[in-house]
Amino acid sequence: MAVSRRSAVAALASLPLAAHAAAATPATKESSRMYGLIGKMRAQPGQRDALIAILLEGTAAMPGCLGYVVAKDLQDADALWITETWDSRESHKASLSLPSVQAAIAKGRPLIAGFGERFETEPVGGQGLMGKRSA
Numbered sequence: 001m002a003v004s005r006r007s008a009v010a011a012l013a014s015l016p017l018a019a020h021a022a023a024a025t026p027a028t029k030e031s032s033r034m035y036g037l038i039g040k041m042r043a044q045p046g047q048r049d050a051l052i053a054i055l056l057e058g059t060a061a062m063p064g065c066l067g068y069v070v071a072k073d074l075q076d077a078d079a080l081w082i083t084e085t086w087d088s089r090e091s092h093k094a095s096l097s098l099p100s101v102q103a104a105i106a107k108g109r110p111l112i113a114g115f116g117e118r119f120e121t122e123p124v125g126g127q128g129l130m131g132k133r134s135a
Helices: 005-013 015-024 050-057 090-095 100-109
Strands: 035-043 065-072 081-084 112-121
Touching: 035 090, 050 065, 050 081, 050 100, 065 090, 065 112, 081 090, 100 112
Parallel strands: none
Antiparallel strands: 035 081, 035 112, 065 081
16 A cells, blocks of 8 residues: 555544534634644454554655654554644645545455544644644
Protein backbone atom coordinates (compact mmCIF):
# COMPACT_ATOMS: atom_id res chain seq x y z
CA MET A 1 0.00 0.00 0.00
CA ALA A 2 1.40 3.37 -0.98
CA VAL A 3 -0.40 5.06 1.89
CA SER A 4 1.59 6.25 4.81
CA ARG A 5 0.66 4.61 8.09
CA ARG A 6 -0.49 7.96 9.43
CA SER A 7 -2.63 8.64 6.36
CA ALA A 8 -4.43 5.34 6.75
CA VAL A 9 -4.87 5.81 10.44
CA ALA A 10 -6.12 9.35 10.00
CA ALA A 11 -8.69 8.31 7.48
CA LEU A 12 -9.95 5.30 9.39
CA ALA A 13 -10.04 7.05 12.69
CA SER A 14 -11.76 10.03 11.21
CA LEU A 15 -14.63 8.26 9.49
CA PRO A 16 -17.17 9.54 12.01
CA LEU A 17 -15.14 12.66 12.68
CA ALA A 18 -14.89 13.94 9.13
CA ALA A 19 -18.61 14.50 8.77
CA HIS A 20 -18.72 16.56 11.93
CA ALA A 21 -15.44 18.39 11.41
CA ALA A 22 -16.58 20.11 8.24
CA ALA A 23 -19.68 21.49 9.94
CA ALA A 24 -18.01 22.43 13.21
CA THR A 25 -16.32 25.81 12.77
CA PRO A 26 -15.98 28.06 9.76
CA ALA A 27 -12.51 28.63 8.32
CA THR A 28 -11.49 31.91 9.89
CA LYS A 29 -9.04 32.46 12.70
CA GLU A 30 -9.50 28.74 13.47
CA SER A 31 -7.17 28.02 10.53
CA SER A 32 -4.12 29.04 12.55
CA ARG A 33 -4.98 26.82 15.51
CA MET A 34 -3.90 23.25 16.00
CA TYR A 35 -6.64 20.67 15.71
CA GLY A 36 -7.00 17.49 17.74
CA LEU A 37 -9.21 14.43 17.62
CA ILE A 38 -9.58 11.68 20.18
CA GLY A 39 -11.86 8.82 19.29
CA LYS A 40 -12.80 5.32 20.29
CA MET A 41 -13.12 2.68 17.60
CA ARG A 42 -14.56 -0.79 18.06
CA ALA A 43 -13.29 -3.65 15.94
CA GLN A 44 -15.39 -6.63 14.94
CA PRO A 45 -15.06 -9.29 17.69
CA GLY A 46 -11.55 -10.72 17.69
CA GLN A 47 -10.36 -8.38 14.90
CA ARG A 48 -8.73 -5.59 16.92
CA ASP A 49 -5.15 -6.64 16.13
CA ALA A 50 -5.93 -6.96 12.42
CA LEU A 51 -7.48 -3.49 12.43
CA ILE A 52 -4.49 -2.08 14.31
CA ALA A 53 -2.19 -3.62 11.68
CA ILE A 54 -4.06 -1.71 8.95
CA LEU A 55 -3.89 1.47 10.99
CA LEU A 56 -0.15 1.07 11.49
CA GLU A 57 0.88 0.24 7.89
CA GLY A 58 3.56 2.71 6.78
CA THR A 59 4.86 5.60 8.87
CA ALA A 60 5.78 8.26 6.31
CA ALA A 61 4.96 11.84 7.27
CA MET A 62 1.51 13.13 6.44
CA PRO A 63 1.30 16.86 5.70
CA GLY A 64 0.17 18.71 8.81
CA CYS A 65 0.04 15.68 11.10
CA LEU A 66 1.95 16.42 14.30
CA GLY A 67 1.04 13.25 16.14
CA TYR A 68 -0.94 10.04 15.72
CA VAL A 69 -1.31 7.41 18.43
CA VAL A 70 -3.25 4.15 18.26
CA ALA A 71 -3.78 2.54 21.67
CA LYS A 72 -5.53 -0.61 22.88
CA ASP A 73 -8.33 -0.11 25.36
CA LEU A 74 -7.37 -2.13 28.44
CA GLN A 75 -10.98 -2.68 29.50
CA ASP A 76 -12.44 -3.78 26.17
CA ALA A 77 -10.68 -6.41 24.05
CA ASP A 78 -12.27 -5.12 20.84
CA ALA A 79 -11.77 -1.38 21.37
CA LEU A 80 -8.97 1.02 20.59
CA TRP A 81 -8.39 4.74 20.98
CA ILE A 82 -6.92 7.01 18.35
CA THR A 83 -5.42 10.37 19.27
CA GLU A 84 -4.55 12.81 16.48
CA THR A 85 -2.86 16.21 16.51
CA TRP A 86 -2.83 18.36 13.38
CA ASP A 87 -1.38 21.75 12.58
CA SER A 88 -4.88 22.78 11.45
CA ARG A 89 -8.38 21.51 10.79
CA GLU A 90 -7.72 22.04 7.09
CA SER A 91 -4.72 19.68 7.09
CA HIS A 92 -6.85 16.98 8.66
CA LYS A 93 -9.62 17.48 6.13
CA ALA A 94 -7.18 17.45 3.21
CA SER A 95 -5.70 14.13 4.33
CA LEU A 96 -9.07 12.44 3.94
CA SER A 97 -9.22 13.08 0.20
CA LEU A 98 -5.96 11.35 -0.72
CA PRO A 99 -6.57 8.33 -2.98
CA SER A 100 -4.27 6.21 -0.83
CA VAL A 101 -6.23 7.14 2.29
CA GLN A 102 -9.48 6.24 0.59
CA ALA A 103 -7.99 2.82 -0.23
CA ALA A 104 -7.02 2.33 3.42
CA ILE A 105 -10.55 3.20 4.50
CA ALA A 106 -11.90 0.56 2.16
CA LYS A 107 -9.47 -2.02 3.54
CA GLY A 108 -10.23 -1.27 7.20
CA ARG A 109 -13.97 -0.65 7.04
CA PRO A 110 -15.01 -4.36 7.17
CA LEU A 111 -13.09 -4.76 10.45
CA ILE A 112 -14.80 -1.82 12.15
CA ALA A 113 -17.83 -2.64 14.28
CA GLY A 114 -18.50 0.96 15.23
CA PHE A 115 -17.33 4.07 16.99
CA GLY A 116 -17.64 5.26 20.54
CA GLU A 117 -16.80 8.55 22.14
CA ARG A 118 -15.36 11.29 19.97
CA PHE A 119 -13.76 14.53 21.08
CA GLU A 120 -12.46 17.47 19.07
CA THR A 121 -9.76 19.47 20.83
CA GLU A 122 -7.48 22.44 20.35
CA PRO A 123 -3.99 21.31 21.36
CA VAL A 124 -1.91 24.15 22.77
CA GLY A 125 1.43 22.43 23.33
CA GLY A 126 3.18 19.63 25.15
CA GLN A 127 5.55 16.73 24.68
CA GLY A 128 5.52 15.37 21.16
CA LEU A 129 4.30 18.56 19.52
CA MET A 130 7.81 19.78 18.75
CA GLY A 131 7.36 22.83 20.93
CA LYS A 132 4.43 24.11 18.89
CA ARG A 133 2.06 26.34 20.76
CA SER A 134 -1.13 28.04 19.61
CA ALA A 135 -1.77 31.71 20.34
